[in-house]
Amino acid sequence: VxxxxxxxxxxxxxxxxxxxxxQKQIGVDEAEITLVNKNDYHYETTWLHEASAGTLHHDRARYQIKDIIDNNRVKFVKDTVVSIDKEAKKVVLENGEVxxxxxxxxxxxxxxTFGIQGLKEFAFGITSIDSARQLREHIEYQFATYNMEAEKKDERLTIVVGGAGFTGIEFLGELGNRVPELCKEYDIDFKxxxxxxxxxxxxxxxxxxxxxxxxAVNHLQKKGVEFRIGTAIKECIEGGxxxxKDDQMETIKAETVVxxxxxxxxSVVEEAGFENMRGRVKVDGYLRAPGHDDVFIIGDCALIINEEINRPYPPTAQxxxxQGEVCAKNLAVAIRERGEMGTFTPDIKxxxxxLGENDAVGVVFGKKLVGTKASFMKKVIDNRALLMVGGPTLVLKKGKFNLL
Ligand code: FAD
Ligand code: NAD
Known part of the structure; x- marks a missing residue:
């Protein structure tokens, strides 16, 4: 068979x-495992704000997938998923099918993007190694160009960040460290x-x-960040x-909009025809797509409701x-057709x-932390993710040891 x-x-x-x-739970003769990924490397999505600002080189935030998986048990395919045909049970890739x-x-x-005009064309995102490299280079280019022009364009030195969620705030924290360095390097007045x-x-x-x-807001303001709260981005245009705010429209000139x-x-999930909310599928307790017992959906593509407040959990690496742990267990049960699948309940720690190199805010095990203590904790969390995926060797290779 x-x-x-x-x-x-x-x-x-x-x-x-x-x-x-x-790969640890099942034997080679029990199943064929194939892993498909766009790149031959994994990147730490949770570190992309640093690579995007240029406070951490992007190579520090990625590692080779072949070094992590058991290559005798898992076939790695470097390719981009184009679509999923759930009826024919196949995945169409740019260069083939599985x-x-x-x-x-x-x-x-x-x-x-909530359909906001111009974002796709003119704004940068914090989404991948490619985007991080491009954004870092773009900001640096603006600083490098400023003094070259007879007529100085101050908008080259204006960076707008849309959204003060966790991603926006963490990126602003990095900019707070990076911008003074850029000013020094390119002879630009910080003001x-x-x-x-x-x-x-x-x-x-x-x-x-x-x-x-x-x-967080006070500390970022001290680093030079201006906050426009209760103000919505309505459109992104070339150069701004x-x-x-309260029906008052304003154009802000800026060569960098993030x-x-x-x-x-x-979008692959939505296009595959799964019932979804903003591209996220409300999975069953075993992490399967409703009506498709052969399809598990995890991470940012899955929607899990927090019953206590009847709202979705925010999508996080945590x-x-x-979910990856539960998914592996449930796959082993499905493959063997014996045992009991486990249900998934988030355990939010x-x-x-x-907020940049040595500052942070957070709640850990119910305790509020700020400053260097929170920053220390953040690095411990970053190292823990490496440990969970690749063990101590990966922590030694890629870990953050500038703990204070
Ligand atoms: P990801 O880890 O993003 O991985 C998706 C993978 O799929 C990538 O390797 C990508 O290359 C690949 N891929 C995508 N499309 C295709 C395709 N078409 N074909 C082939 N491969 C493809 N969460 C936390 O818990 N703590 C944090 O501190 C934290 N910080 C964050 C900081 C930033 C700047 C950002 C943006 C997010 C942060 N998050 C954090 C959220 C967290 O990163 C995500 O929830 C998490 O990465 C989701 O994991 P995932 O496995 O679903 O997707
Ligand atoms: P988010 O949805 O958490 O925040 C987006 C912010 O943008 C919101 O505050 C929203 O009000 C604002 N916004 C929306 N439309 C706007 C508009 N037109 N103009 C101005 N502001 C607008 O998104 P995120 O920050 O990218 O986070 C995504 C997920 O990743 C979340 O689940 C988050 O918890 C997680 N994350 C976690 C960490 C961490 O734990 N350190 C860091 C980054 C991201």
Whole structure:
């Protein structure tokens, strides 16, 4: 008989945890495991704000997938998923096709642009190594060009960040460290630089502890960030954005606009015809797509409801990794057709937002932390993710040891 074919799409947190756990749980003769990922490397999505600002080289935030998986047990295919045909049980890739008996979709998120005009054309995102490299280079180019022009264009030194969610805030924290360095390097007066954060909600970090929000906003303001709270980005144009506050429209000239105002599930999920909310599928307790017992969906493509408040859990690496563990276990049960599948319940240990190199805010195990203590915790969390995926060797190779 043919061995069941397990195909895992995406080698992010969810996908890599699934594969590294599954390769240990089942024997070579029990199933064929294939992992498909766009690149031959995994990147730490949770570190992309650093690579985007240029405070951490992008090579520090990625590692080779072949060094993590058991290559005798897992076939790695470097290719981009184009579409999923769930009836024919196959995945169409840019350069071929793969058939599956069990599918895991862990393709991560795409930016949510809410249909706002001009964002796709003119704004940068914090989404991948490619985007991080481009954004870092773009900012640096603006600083490098400023003094070259007879007529100085101050908008070259204006950076707008759309959204003061965790991504926006963490990126602003990095800019707070990076911009003074750029000013020094390119002989630019810091006073000429503007870093503007535009947030539509009545507060930065909506839903987060108000005391910690105040700390974050104050500390970022001290680093030169201007906050426009209760102000929505309405349109992105070449060389700037149009914002609105209480029906008052304003154009802000800026050569750098970064859209960090939300995410949705990977568009492949929506296009495959799964019932979804913003590209995220409300999976059953075993992490399967409703009506498709052969398809597991985890990470940012999955929607899990927090019953206590009847709202979805925010998509995080923390949840994606926990889901990967359960998914591997459930795949082993499905492959063997024996045993009992486990149900997934998130175990939220807390959340910490970095505010640059040595500063952060967060709640860990119910305890509020700020400053160097929170920053220390953030690095411990970053190292823990490496440990979970690749063990101590990966921590030694890629870990953050400048703990204080
Ligand atoms: P990802 O880890 O993003 O992986 C998706 C993978 O799929 C990638 O390797 C990608 O290359 C691949 N892929 C995508 N499309 C295709 C395709 N068509 N074909 C082939 N391969 C494809 N969460 C936390 O818990 N803590 C944090 O501190 C934190 N910080 C964050 C900081 C930033 C700047 C950002 C943007 C997010 C942060 N998050 C954090 C959220 C967290 O990164 C995501 O929830 C998490 O990465 C989701 O894991 P995933 O496995 O679903 O997707
Ligand atoms: P988010 O949805 O959490 O925040 C987006 C922000 O943009 C919101 O505050 C929203 O009000 C604002 N916004 C939306 N439309 C706008 C508009 N037109 N103009 C101005 N502002 C607008 O998105 P995110 O920050 O990218 O985070 C995505 C997920 O990743 C979340 O689940 C988050 O928890 C997670 N994450 C976690 C960490 C961490 O734990 N350190 C860091 C980054 C991201």
């Amino acid at each position: 043919r061995k069941p074919r397990v195909v895992v799409l995406g080698a992010g947190y969810g996908g890599l945890i699934t594969v590294t756990r599954l 058939e599956y008996d069990y599918l895991v979709i862990s393709l991560g998120a795409h930016p949510e 000429k630089v503007r870093i503007i954060c535009v947030e539509a909600a009545p507060t930065a970090l909506p839903g987060f502890d108000p005391e910690l929000v105040d700390y 954005i149009i914002v609105a 859209w960090a105002a939300g995410v949705r599930g990977n 949840i994606a990794m926990q 807390g959340s910490v937002a970095s």
